[in-house]
Amino acid sequence: MFRYNIPAIFVLFITLLATTAPTQLAQWKTENSITGLPADPRIVAALKQISAQRIQANIERLVSFQTRSTLSAQDPNSIAAGRGIGAAREWIKSEFERYSRDCGGCLEVKTDSFVEGPVDRIPKPTEITNVYAVLKGTDPENARRIVLISGHYDSRNSDTLDTTGRAPGANDDGSGTAVSLECARVLSKLRFPATIIFLTVAGEEQGLNGSRHFAEMARSAGWDIEAVLNNDIVGGDRNPQQDASVVRVFSEGVPAAATEAELRLLRNLGGESDSVSRQVARYIAEMGRTYDTGVKPMLVFRLDRYLRGGDHYSFNQQGYAAVRFTEYRENYNHQHQNVRTENGIEYGDVPKFVNFDYVANVARLNAATLASLALAPVPPGSVRLLTKELENDSTLTWEPSPGGRATGYEVLWRATTSPEWEHVEALGNLTRATLPHSKDNVIFAVRAVDEAGHRSLPVVPLPER
Numbered sequence: 001m002f003r004y005n006i007p008a009i010f011v012l013f014i015t016l017l018a019t020t021a022p023t024q025l026a027q028w029k030t031e032n033s034i035t036g037l038p039a040d041p042r043i044v045a046a047l048k049q050i051s052a053q054r055i056q057a058n059i060e061r062l063v064s065f066q067t068r069s070t071l072s073a074q075d076p077n078s079i080a081a082g083r084g085i086g087a088a089r090e091w092i093k094s095e096f097e098r099y100s101r102d103c104g105g106c107l108e109v110k111t112d113s114f115v116e117g118p119v120d121r122i123p124k125p126t127e128i129t130n131v132y133a134v135l136k137g138t139d140p141e142n143a144r145r146i147v148l149i150s151g152h153y154d155s156r157n158s159d160t161l162d163t164t165g166r167a168p169g170a171n172d173d174g175s176g177t178a179v180s181l182e183c184a185r186v187l188s189k190l191r192f193p194a195t196i197i198f199l200t201v202a203g204e205e206q207g208l209n210g211s212r213h214f215a216e217m218a219r220s221a222g223w224d225i226e227a228v229l230n231n232d233i234v235g236g237d238r239n240p241q242q243d244a245s246v247v248r249v250f251s252e253g254v255p256a257a258a259t260e261a262e263l264r265l266l267r268n269l270g271g272e273s274d275s276v277s278r279q280v281a282r283y284i285a286e287m288g289r290t291y292d293t294g295v296k297p298m299l300v301f302r303l304d305r306y307l308r309g310g311d312h313y314s315f316n317q318q319g320y321a322a323v324r325f326t327e328y329r330e331n332y333n334h335q336h337q338n339v340r341t342e343n344g345i346e347y348g349d350v351p352k353f354v355n356f357d358y359v360a361n362v363a364r365l366n367a368a369t370l371a372s373l374a375l376a377p378v379p380p381g382s383v384r385l386l387t388k389e390l391e392n393d394s395t396l397t398w399e400p401s402p403g404g405r406a407t408g409y410e411v412l413w414r415a416t417t418s419p420e421w422e423h424v425e426a427l428g429n430l431t432r433a434t435l436p437h438s439k440d441n442v443i444f445a446v447r448a449v450d451e452a453g454h455r456s457l458p459v460v461p462l463p464e465r
């Protein structure tokens with residue numbers, strides 16, 4: 001008797017759920033909740049081109065150089081012998097050049113070389129070379145905007161100063177280098193109004209030397225970098241606790257480059273979770289809902305993991321929006337370790353621990369983000385929240401998105417306690433909006449939209465009295 005009652009209760013419960021769910025959904029929709037963006041068929045097609053086999057081949061090639069220590073050999077003989085960081089650098093360059101030949105010379109392949117040291121972890125003057133490929137934007141007014149992806153091609157073993165010992169660096173950071181390369185190969189088949197830079201840096205393991213030099217160069221040249229996606233340890237190490245459906249996205253809250261006056265404003269207004277880097281992280285989360293990449297971003301609201309740093313920070317220090325992608329669960333036996341077996345435990349960052357399908361999925365999420373941003377209109381300028389009067393409505397104003405691509409604007413908002421944008425109000429081609437929500441209770445932002453539905457990064461308003 002008892003046995004039959006339980007299913008009956010379940011049936012009733014399920015019936016109740018089925019009858020109440022549509023009403024709840026309807027209410028949810030009328031509140032303009034964020035549900036993901038329209039997928040661009042060109043981006044969907046590009047993501048299908050990303051190949052786990054190519055990524056595997058590229059990581060294995062990087063490992064074949066034995067060591068990519070920044071302090072390892074880069075003389076012509078070692079390059080010819082395929083050993084050391086110089087050989088790795090030349091191979092990456094030739095790979096970018098090959099992609100460029102396949103797209104009618106669409107990529108400009110460049111190097112950024114400089115001499116560093118002696119400094120901590122670089123005992124003598126050492127040439128460090130970043131290698132990058134530029135896919136120039138096709139629209140003169142938008143081409144000055146840059147979205148950038150980076151991975152570090154240098155590696156290390158147990159000893160940061162070991163210049164000759166084996167340092168395969170398959171995951172750290174062959175994986176991130178392979179993501180930059182594969183995004184370059186696939187996205188170079190398309191054209192974008194804005195510019196995309198595919199970067200691989202050296203010197204990361206010695207102290208972020210390569211990325212620091214590059215970010216400083218970008219800042220002093222006045223480059224308008226809208227977002228930096230740094231991929232470091234995205235190999236999806238095959239360990240039992242790994243979750244291959246998730247990739248972490250780290251973003252700074254309070255900007256490293258904020259001035260005293262800006263910090264005062266953040267403190268007064270509760271702006272500590274609205275850095276430009278965090279807007280990029282939220283944009284990536286939206287990409288995860290829009291495109292089927294096979295991996296979901298897990299936003300982590302901190303600069304980086306405990307005791308660790310990465311190349312995104314070099315860009316943050318120059319005031320650029322930059323985030324870090326890293327696998328869900330790292331295996332410290334497979335990073336910064338000499339390759340060996342001890343008490344039955346295998347140490348070392350070798351390819352057999354890398355999940356190449358996972359790296360391909362991470363590359364898809366990166367490619368979707370790069371492509372969407374490069375197709376999007378310029379974010380609206382001078383976004384302001386009018387605070388002259390005490391009132392319960394909120395009025396926002398902004399300057400039109402330059403570059404002529406925006407056909408409308410959207411106001412986003414969320415509760416001050418919410419991690420992601422919750423609501424959206426679509427507006428026409430306006431530069432002012434009044435919403436019946438108190439600015440004291442929510443955080444607002446404005447973004448530009450083009451005809452095809454590409455969205456710019458949102459801009460959080462400054463108060464104007």
Ligand SMILES: [Zn+2]
Nearest residue numbers: 172173232233
């Ligand atoms: Zn690394």
